[in-house]
Amino acid sequence: MPFNRSSVPGVTVVLDPGCRAPDTGTVLELRGRLDTAVLRTALAQIATGRPGPHGEPRLLRHGADHHTLELPAGLGDWATCPAGMLADLVTSGPAAVARSTGHSRAGADVPGPRPTRRPARTFPVTPFQRELLAGLHLPDQQVEQFTWRWHGPLDTGRFTAAWQCVFDREAVLRSAFVWDSQPRAVLFDHCVPEVVRHPYDTSASREALLTAERERGFDLRRPGLLRVVLLDGAPDGSSAEPCAVDVTLTYHRSVLDAWSVRLLLRTFYRAYLGGGRLPGGERRPDLRDYTRWLDDRNLNAARDFWRRPLGRPPVAPRPAARGERTGQDGTGRGSARLSPAETARLTRWAARRGVTESSVLQAVWALLLYRAAGTAGTPAPVVLGVTFSGRGVLLEGVERVPGPLAVPLPMCVAVDPAQTFSRLLRTVRDQVLGMAAYEWVPAGRIRDWLGLADRPGPGEVSLTFEHRTVEDDTLTEALAAHGVRAGPAALTGAPSPVALNVVAYRDERDGLVVSTVYDCATLGDAGARTMLDRCSRLLRRLPCAADESTTVADVLGTLGEAGTPRLHTRPARDSRARALVSLRAPGTPDAATVCLVGAPGAPHDWHHGLLRCYEGTQALMLLRTAPHAVHQGAAALGPLAEAPGRLILGGFSGAGAPAYAIARRMAESGHSPPPVILGSGEEGEGAHTLAEALRRAAES
Numbered sequence: 001m002p003f004n005r006s007s008v009p010g011v012t013v014v015l016d017p018g019c020r021a022p023d024t025g026t027v028l029e030l031r032g033r034l035d036t037a038v039l040r041t042a043l044a045q046i047a048t049g050r051p052g053p054h055g056e057p058r059l060l061r062h063g064a065d066h067h068t069l070e071l072p073a074g075l076g077d078w079a080t081c082p083a084g085m086l087a088d089l090v091t092s093g094p095a096a097v098a099r100s101t102g103h104s105r106a107g108a109d110v111p112g113p114r115p116t117r118r119p120a121r122t123f124p125v126t127p128f129q130r131e132l133l134a135g136l137h138l139p140d141q142q143v144e145q146f147t148w149r150w151h152g153p154l155d156t157g158r159f160t161a162a163w164q165c166v167f168d169r170e171a172v173l174r175s176a177f178v179w180d181s182q183p184r185a186v187l188f189d190h191c192v193p194e195v196v197r198h199p200y201d202t203s204a205s206r207e208a209l210l211t212a213e214r215e216r217g218f219d220l221r222r223p224g225l226l227r228v229v230l231l232d233g234a235p236d237g238s239s240a241e242p243c244a245v246d247v248t249l250t251y252h253r254s255v256l257d258a259w260s261v262r263l264l265l266r267t268f269y270r271a272y273l274g275g276g277r278l279p280g281g282e283r284r285p286d287l288r289d290y291t292r293w294l295d296d297r298n299l300n301a302a303r304d305f306w307r308r309p310l311g312r313p314p315v316a317p318r319p320a321a322r323g324e325r326t327g328q329d330g331t332g333r334g335s336a337r338l339s340p341a342e343t344a345r346l347t348r349w350a351a352r353r354g355v356t357e358s359s360v361l362q363a364v365w366a367l368l369l370y371r372a373a374g375t376a377g378t379p380a381p382v383v384l385g386v387t388f389s390g391r392g393v394l395l396e397g398v399e400r401v402p403g404p405l406a407v408p409l410p411m412c413v414a415v416d417p418a419q420t421f422s423r424l425l426r427t428v429r430d431q432v433l434g435m436a437a438y439e440w441v442p443a444g445r446i447r448d449w450l451g452l453a454d455r456p457g458p459g460e461v462s463l464t465f466e467h468r469t470v471e472d473d474t475l476t477e478a479l480a481a482h483g484v485r486a487g488p489a490a491l492t493g494a495p496s497p498v499a500l501n502v503v504a505y506r507d508e509r510d511g512l513v514v515s516t517v518y519d520c521a522t523l524g525d526a527g528a529r530t531m532l533d534r535c536s537r538l539l540r541r542l543p544c545a546a547d548e549s550t551t552v553a554d555v556l557g558t559l560g561e562a563g564t565p566r567l568h569t570r571p572a573r574d575s576r577a578r579a580l581v582s583l584r585a586p587g588t589p590d591a592a593t594v595c596l597v598g599a600p601g602a603p604h605d606w607h608h609g610l611l612r613c614y615e616g617t618q619a620l621m622l623l624r625t626a627p628h629a630v631h632q633g634a635a636a637l638g639p640l641a642e643a644p645g646r647l648i649l650g651g652f653s654g655a656g657a658p659a660y661a662i663a664r665r666m667a668e669s670g671h672s673p674p675p676v677i678l679g680s681g682e683e684g685e686g687a688h689t690l691a692e693a694l695r696r697a698a699e700s
Contacts, residue, residue, distance in 0.1 A: 011035075011680060012693045013087040013656070017663045017673035026083045030067040030090070031693065032680075039069075042089035046082045084660030084676065085178060088221065088599075091653035091680045121187045122178070123288050125254075127442030128390075128407050132254045133183045133220075133600065134629075142253050143214050145492040146261050147206075150245040152484035154230070156197050161276025163193040163228060166267050169278065171286045172255050172402050173264075176223045179600055179657040185287075191223040197230040197245075206231060206246050210492055213250045220600055221654045225252040226264075249489075253404060258466065258491060259389055260402035265489060269475050273482070285395065287403040293395045294440060302438040306449045326524035331495045334528055335515040336536035343512040349543035353422050357512065358465040359429045361504055362386060362411070363421070364538045365461055366428065367556060368531055370415040372565065377553070379416040383450070385462035385498060386411045386432060388439035407443050408462045408498075409435055410450060417553035421546055462498045466505040493517040500528070502535075512539070527565030534559055579625050579636040583607070587617030592646040592698035595621040595637060595674075597662070599654025606652070609687040616695035618645070623662075630658070634665035641671040650677045650694045652686075 014029040036059075043057055060068040071083060125133065132142065167173045174191040177183045198204065209231055218225050227250055233243040249261065256264075271278045338346065343357070350360050362384070369382040390405025391398050398405075411431055415424070479486060488508060493501075493515060499522040504514045514535060518528045541558055586593070594616070596607050607622060614620065621640070625633045640647050649659045659676045667673035677697055679690030 011091055012689055013091060013678045014693070014697070015083050015087055015656070015660055015663075015676040015678070017660070017667055017675070026071045028069040028071070028083060028087060030069060032065055032689070034067055034090075039090055042086055046086055046089075084657035087656035087660070087676070087678045088178065088653050091656070091678055122184045123187065124291055125177070125183050125185050126287070126291055126294060126404070127444070128404055129185070129254050130183060131442065131444050132404065133177065141495050141497045143217065144251060144253055144256075144258075144494045145210060145214065146249045146251075146258075146489045147210070147492055148247050148489040149487040150230075150247050150484070151487070152479075152482070153242050154245050154484075156195070156230070158272060158276055159230075160193065160195040162268050162271035162274075163195055165271040165274075165276055165278050166264055167191050167193050167224075169267065169281070169283050170264065170402055171282060171288065172260075173226055174223045175255060175287075176225070177220045177254070177600070179654075183600075186223075187288075188223045194224060194227040195230070196228075198232065200232040200234055200243065204231065206248075209246075210248060213248060214494060216250075218252045219654075220252070220254070225255045226250070255404060256402060257390075257404050257406035259391065259406055260404075262489065263400060263402050266472060266475065269479065269486070273475075273478050283400070285397045285401055287401065290395060290398065290401055290403060290405065293393070297440060299441065299445065302441045302446075303449055305434060305438060306446050326521055326527070328520035328524050330520050331493075332518050332520045332523075332525050332528055333493050333516065334518075334532050335513060336532050337507070337514075338512040338536065338539060340510045342540055343506070343510060345543045346512065346539055349546075350425070353425055353548075355425045355429045358504070359425055359432065360539065360542065361465060361502075361514070361535075362432070362463055363413075363425050363428045364535055364542075365463060365502065366413040366415055366424070367538070367552065368534060369461060371556060371559065377417050379414065379418075381412050381414045383410050383412050384460075385409065386435065387462065387464040388436060390439055392436055393440050407439070408464070409439065409441070409443055410446055411435060412450065415552060417551065417556065419552055420548065421542075421550050421552055421555050422548050424552055460499045462496065462501050464501070464503045466503060495519075499523055500531070514539075523565065530565050579623060579629075579632055581622040581624060582619070583611055583622055584614075584620040586619035586645070590644040591618050592648060593619040593621060593640050593643065594648045594650055594694050594698055595623050595640065597623050597633075597649055597651040597655040597659040599652055600658070609684075610691055613688050614691040614695065616691075616698055618648075618695070618698045623649075625658075630661045630665050633658070633662040634669060637662065637666060637674070638669065638671060641666055641674065646698060647672075647674040648677065648694055648697050649674050650679075650690065652679050652681075652690065 011030055011032040011034055058070045171187055174188045176186045178186055229248045231246040235243050346357050350357050366382050385408035387406055387408045496517050499519050501517045507513050516532050598606055623633055651659055656678045663673045663676055677693050680686050
């Protein structure tokens with residue numbers, strides 16, 4: 001089921017910031033069949049988040065398909081602005097789940113103070129979730145995947161029931177998000193997991209399925225931000241054994257990390273063995289408890305830790321000169337492997353120096369980045385990202401909490417060619433140990449402390465060392481008793497927000513694997529292969545050639561005279577030009593402009609259905625900004641508000657909160673605030689209904 005594809009037109013909401021209710025509240029015009037039970041639930045949810053005295057909302061019925069909702073001050077006033085969020089909930093946001101629960105009450109014309117069902121519970125997001133959700137204009141960097149192979153019989157019904165059991169136990173799998181200027185998590189009582197099984201087809205491939213699942217994206221306003229796809233393998237007529245099945249688990253990074261997925265898989269296998277049932281109820285602690293634990297932390301010690309001097313301000317090595325392009329696009333992947341013997345030798349060599357192979361890997365990449373900076377042999381700091389599990393905090397049971405706790409934090413390493421490499425290893429080790437005490441600190445806050453706020457991530461290179469989880473022999477044996485063997489689950493290497501993402505792990509044969517995922521436009525295939533080759537070369541040579549007297553300069557000398565590839569810097573562009581995209585030119589010079597605003601998490605093609613059925617002569621624009629980038633959106637639309645034609649903002653459910661916030665900000669800047677028109681379904685009648693509403697508003 002693609003992202004928010006609905007053929008039911010539902011309700012179209014018109015929000016006019018310039019139109020005020022008699023008691024200085026906000027007015028919403030509702031066109032279409034209104035489910036008043038959904039409206040009650042939405043109002044109750046918003047009122048719950050805004051305790052205090054305020055008047056009752058008033059619903060005026062003009063006909064079966066036309067209502068006016070007047071929000072009193074305190075619910076819809078200029079300061080708190082839940083009108084956009086309410087429009088999202090009424091059209092098809094989280095509260096609209098009431099439509100499918102059998103709790104709607106027809107005939108109730110006025111919203112009352114009590115909902116017809118328990119409203120979805122909301123709670124704050126973690127700082128790391130907030131940072132991830134701020135990058136929703138880059139949806140391809142928000143999705144991750146695990147794959148593994150299932151050998152033996154697979155009962156699809158039992159498989160689905162087992163995942164339903166996992167969803168019932170884990171609150172994070174039943175959560176979604178709403179935006180009320182800032183995101184909040186919404187927890188639902190029930191969510192049905194999406195499990196789809198595809199039969200074997202010679203025209204289909206595992207790689208094509210992985211790509212298709214990534215590109216589908218997720219509707220972040222609805223729960224179920226994890227889905228499972230099964231692809232049957234080729235049947236073997238010579239064997240009575242069932243064909244192997246490829247399993248792909250796709251999830252949004254705002255709710256899970258790799259540690260979480262491995263936790264969920266153990267629960268799933270136990271549920272599968274139990275016929276789709278497990279004893280006990282909802283797991284606690286969960287992400288809500290972790291968020292409350294974060295609220296009690298003091299950042300002073302963490303700030304002092306990251307701000308301590310390193311001899312000079314920590315500046316990451318900058319890439320190649322502007323204008324030097326790779327000529328490539330997309331995401332590239334590579335991997336290198338040390339044999340079990342080479343891995344064991346590296347581990348012993350590192351242990352004699354009081355470090356682990358993860359410290360060696362981090363020091364090696366620090367050298368590669370130092371070399372790329374072209375510092376000509378002088379001491380200099382480098383910055384790289386190091387991923388922590390987030391489970392090393394003093395919260396009981398946190399190691400069993402599924403959620404996006406793992407976070408890459410920026411690490412500053414002072415590289416001095418004259419010091420010994422063993423000293424550098426111990427420096428890196430001590431740095432990581434110190435950072436581990438603050439792995440709960442928001443990465444964005446650390447970048448501010450380090451003066452790296454203008455950078456998009458923790459560094460240009462991010463390192464993750466996945467420690468192999470201990471196999472549960474009891475589960476393995478129980479599955480084997482049912483004729484089932486599950487292969488190891490592995491990350492597929494989805495696009496990353498950093499230029500180069502390095503993941504190291506031990507494989508089943510105990511060999512060290514170093515894999516890379518990189519942005520081809522920033523670092524081409526040849527450059528990525530060179531950096532990976534030099535990394536693996538150093539990991540092999542160090543145990544044989546480096547002793548306590550070997551200097552950093554000696555290690556760098558083993559790389560030869562050829563320079564290390566440097567990452568390309570894309571030329572900066574005007575933020576307003578980047579935010580606004582022209583979809584259709586106006587029919588006349590003074591025609592109105594309809595600007596489409598995307599819902600958080602929507603795929604790049606969400607507006608195509610609306611564009612095909614729009615019959616007006618107005619100019620059509622697309623605003624591409626992050627949901628929280630109200631200043632940027634208002635600045636981009638400022639010139640359009642000053643043009644002769646009228647400006648209209650429009651979008652589908654989920655775009656109401658950011659669009660209305662932008663309209664308010666434009667009014668605060670002295671512009672005439674544009675009306676916001678929000679629709680329900682993104683295809684079929686829903687797209688036609690919104691297109692017609694936008695055209696009428698533009699021509700009025």
